Amino acid sequence: xxxxxxxxxxxxxxxxxxxxxxxxxxxxxxxxxxxxxxxxxxxxxxxxxxxxxxxxxxxxxxxxxxxxxxxxxxxxxxxxxxxxxxxxxxxxxxxxxxxxxxxxxxxxxxxxxxxxxxxxxxxxxxxxxxxxxxxxxxxxxxxxxxxxxxxxxxxxxxxxxxxxxxxxxxxxxxxxxxxxxxxxxxxxxxxxxxxxxxxxxxxxxxxxxxxxxxxxxxxxxxxxxxxxxxxxxxxxxxxxxxxxxxxxxxxxxxxxxxxxxxxxxxxxxxxxxxxxxxxxxxxxxxxxxxxxxxxxxxxxxxxxxxxxxxxxxxxxxxxxxxxxxxxxxxxxxxxxxxxxxxxxxxxxxxxxxxxxxxxxxxxxxxxxx
Amino acid sequence: xxxxxxxxxxxxxxxxxxxxxxxxxxxxxxxxxxxxxxxxxxxxxxxxxxxxxxxxxxxxxxxxxxxxxxxxxxxxxxxxxxxxxxxxxxxxxxxxxxxxxxxxxxxxxxxxxxxxxxxxxxxxxxxxxxxxxxxxxxxxxxxxxxxxxxxxxxxxxxxxxxxxxxxxxxxxxxxxxxxxxxxxxxxxxxxxxxxxxxxxxxxxxxxxxxx
Numbered sequence: 052x053x054x055x056x057x058x059x060x061x062x063x064x065x066x067x068x069x070x071x072x073x074x075x076x077x078x079x080x081x082x083x084x085x086x087x088x089x090x091x092x093x094x095x096x097x098x099x100x101x102x103x104x105x106x107x108x109x110x111x112x113x114x115x116x117x118x119x120x121x122x123x124x125x126x127x128x129x130x131x132x133x134x135x136x137x138x139x140x141x142x143x144x145x146x147x148x149x150x151x152x153x154x155x156x157x158x159x160x161x162x163x164x165x166x167x168x169x170x171x172x173x174x175x176x177x178x179x180x181x182x183x184x185x186x187x188x189x190x191x192x193x194x195x196x197x198x199x200x201x202x203x204x205x206x207x208x209x210x211x212x213x214x215x216x217x218x219x220x221x222x223x224x225x226x227x228x229x230x231x232x233x234x235x236x237x238x239x240x241x242x243x244x245x246x247x248x249x250x251x252x253x254x255x256x257x258x259x260x261x262x263x264x265x266x267x268x269x270x271x272x273x274x275x276x277x278x279x280x281x282x283x284x285x286x287x288x289x290x291x292x293x294x295x296x297x298x299x300x301x302x303x304x305x306x307x308x309x310x311x312x313x314x315x316x317x318x319x320x321x322x323x324x325x326x327x328x329x330x331x332x333x334x335x336x337x338x339x340x341x342x343x344x345x346x347x348x349x350x351x352x353x354x355x356x357x358x359x360x361x362x363x364x365x366x367x368x369x370x371x372x373x374x375x376x377x378x379x380x381x382x383x384x385x386x387x388x389x390x391x392x393x394x395x396x397x398x399x400x401x402x403x404x405x406x407x408x409x410x411x412x413x414x415x416x417x418x419x420x
Numbered sequence: 421x422x423x424x425x426x427x428x429x430x431x432x433x434x435x436x437x438x439x440x441x442x443x444x445x446x447x448x449x450x451x452x453x454x455x456x457x458x459x460x461x462x463x464x465x466x467x468x469x470x471x472x473x474x475x476x477x478x479x480x481x482x483x484x485x486x487x488x489x490x491x492x493x494x495x496x497x498x499x500x501x502x503x504x505x506x507x508x509x510x511x512x513x514x515x516x517x518x519x520x521x522x523x524x525x526x527x528x529x530x531x532x533x534x535x536x537x538x539x540x541x542x543x544x545x546x547x548x549x550x551x552x553x554x555x556x557x558x559x560x561x562x563x564x565x566x567x568x569x570x571x572x573x574x575x576x577x578x579x580x581x582x583x584x585x586x587x588x589x590x591x592x593x594x595x596x597x598x599x600x601x602x603x604x605x606x607x608x609x610x611x612x613x614x615x616x617x618x619x620x621x622x623x624x625x626x627x628x629x630x631x
Contacts (some may be wrong), residue, residue: 096500127504196505221480222505226496236481 053407054086055287061090063100063112066321067225068244068331069272069351070113070142070308071311076298078314084297085290093319096224097195098127104275105131111291113139117372119395122275126381132278136400137292139272139299139364141352144200144262145247145336146207148239149232152177152189153257153339167338167345168260172209175293179218192223192231193239202375203265204241232256241272244351250325251337258338261347268349268361270368281400291405293411300361302353308332364396443558445469446488448479448499458492461550478502488515490554496522516552516561549606580618587621 073091076082082089092099092109097279101118103109107126114135120126122133148156148169156165159176178189193200204220223231228246231237233255240246241262250256262271274295281288301307312329315321322330328335334348355361369392376382388394445467449455459469470486472479479502483491493500504518584606591602610620 095496095498096504097497098500098504102495195501222501225500226498 052086052411053286053290053293055290056284057110057287059088059090060084060110060287060291061092061108063092063094063103063109064096065100065113065225066323067143067272068315068328069143069353069363070320071302071315071332071351072139072295072298072353073113074314074320075301075311076294076346079298079301081294081297081301082291083136085294087287087290088347089291089295093196097198099145103129103134104133104277105129107277107280110260110280111239111274111276111288113272115195115198115200116270116273116368117199117202117376118195119273119275120369120376120391123202123391123395124382126376127196129405132394133275133394134273134278134281134397134400135273135364136281136288136397136404137274137295138175138364138368139269139271139274139295139353140265141271142261142266142349143271143331143351144203144241144243146204146239146260146262147232147247147256147258149237150255150257152238165257165259167342168264171207171213173211174208174213175211178213189218189238190236191218191220192228192237192242193220193241194225194228194250195222196381197376199262199266199269199271199372199375200241200243203262205379207260207265229253231256235302245321245323245327248330248337249323251339254340256339258336261336261345261350262350264346268352269371270364273313273364278394281397285400286408288400289404289407292400293408296354296362296404296408299354303356305333308351353391363398363401366392366396369396372399425478441466441624443467443489443554444486445554446486447471448481448491448493448497450494450497458550460550462554465551467551467554488558490516492518492520492554495519498509516557518557580616580621583621583625586622587628590625594628 060152062073064073077089077091082208094103094112097118100109100112101114104112104114104123114133116138117135119135122128122131125129146169153165156169156173157163159180160173165173174189181188191204191338193204195201197375201220205215208214208218221237223237223240225242225246228237228242229250232240232250233253239259247256247258251258256401262269274292276288302311309325309329309332312325315328316323316325330344330346331350334346334350336345336347336350338345373382373387373392377384377387401408438472443466445462447455447458447469449458449471455469455471459471463470467490470482470488472482479499491503493503500519510588537587584603587606588599588602591597591605592599597605606617606620608616609615613620
């Protein structure tokens with residue numbers, strides 16, 4: 052077993068379906084198995100979560116996959132070295148359109164119903180008609196400037212040669228997304244669960260496609276912590292990473308996912324009904340109040356025994372995120388230090404953790420054998 | 421310290437008061453009571469508050485309509501992420517942001533928040549503390565913007581010097597000119613065609629590289 056230098060830890064999370072690994076590790080006792088006493092602290096905004104990590108008020112936190120890179124580059128914040136030793140989840144986002152935009156798509160394209168996943172070119176007519184009639188541009192929302200949500204939305208629109216010249220993209224916090232869709236302030240959004248399902252259940256939106264339809268199996272949330280913290284407390288980081296990896300493995304099992312949905316629904320975590328949390332966890336994408344759900348087995352992916360590497364923060368994942376940031380104009384190629392990805396993505400820590408995890412399993416079998 | 425305070429509270433002569441434009445504040449705070457006390461504290465000053473209580477109301481629309489000069493926000497508000505994007509969206513001019521937090525233990529955040537945030541206040545916004553904080557925020561923001569502009573000017577100058585050097589070297593190599601003659605040739609072209617020297621350099625580089 053490993054001896055953590057620091058046992059009391061405060062971890063940040065944003066109430067979303069894919070915060071499951073943190074909540075499961077806490078509730079199923081994985082943190083305590085590794086000698087950690089973890090306090091989970093709910094955060095309301097990604098920017099404040101990031102600032103609290105930078106300031107040391109959070110020891111580690113769930114982060115959007117591009118955030119450790121953005122922090123290390125000083126994009127939108129002071130430059131602070133943040134690393135990630137673990138990918139917490141893949142996929143999990145979806146693009147939901149307001150009912151009003153759904154109706155506009157049917158009308159302008161002269162069709163009776165849409166086919167899902169929705170092709171972005173169906174928006175072209177809506178955009179050109181609005182333009183001709185001098186009506187306001189369509190407005191889409193994502194959750195943060197440095198988020199896969201933003202890059203996925205851009206990629207989907209680009210598949211029909213629609214760019215940010217044709218419509219506006221703004222940032223709206225996940226908790227406000229459904230209300231904004233309902234009030235008509237935004238026409239569509241790319242957001243994680245349970246907010247898409249919530250909009251569909253409430254009859255105010257159509258979930259047009261999931262992020263899995265846009266990018267297959269790409270990292271969505273990662274564990275982020277300060278490089279200086281890892282340097283000072285390497286064993287703590289290994290214990291923390293091991294407990295979370297165990298939670299990810301536990302979450303691979305579909306029957307466990309429903310149990311996870313029940314844990315998540317409590318008011319200290321997501322404070323939402325199992326009705327909207329469970330579907331994506333068990334691979335069901337709610338689409339529209341009048342339409343059947345779509346089967347998306349990889350909607351929320353936490354671990355995969357057939358592909359042992361999905362939790363590994365591989366360099367190639369980091370390079371891919373950098374290329375997305377460059378495409379979105381957030382970064383110029385010359386601004387990226389050559390060793391950036393190697394500084395931020397830390398498969399070496401992951402491998403050390405794997406060895407400890409295997410040791411522990413061997414010991415367990417010896418004892419029980 | 422005392423002298424500084426007394427300076428800030430000195431009433432300005434009447435004619436001078438009219439010269440100072442009114443500053444519009446967008447306050448994002450779910451606590452109605454706190455918002456009201458702040459508004460009354462700023463009564464009769466050059467700051468004018470537009471209060472926004474609910475995060476479900478349109479923050480972006482309000483920013484569009486009010487065109488605030490300062491944004492004051494509770495750091496725990498989910499709307500903070502909306503502000504984060506304001507600096508990334510080109511048609512919104514950057515604005516000074518004042519953040520506050522009722523929690524005492526968050527004062528260390530101050531050091532980590534830099535871009536766009538002009539002041540950070542720990543503890544409730546107390547009426548007598550507010551005006552000097554806002555004054556300081558506006559001043560600091562202007563300083564920051566000036567620095568940023570200077571930096572981008574310097575970067576621009578460096579970039580064009582690099583271009584000119586590169587074109588000069590290409591000319592020297594491909595036309596076997598001396599350094600002085602190469603520069604003179606470029607300057608002449610710029611003057612004859614009414615272009616900037618770095619534009620001439622850019623054209624030369626692409627031309628000489630393709631030939």
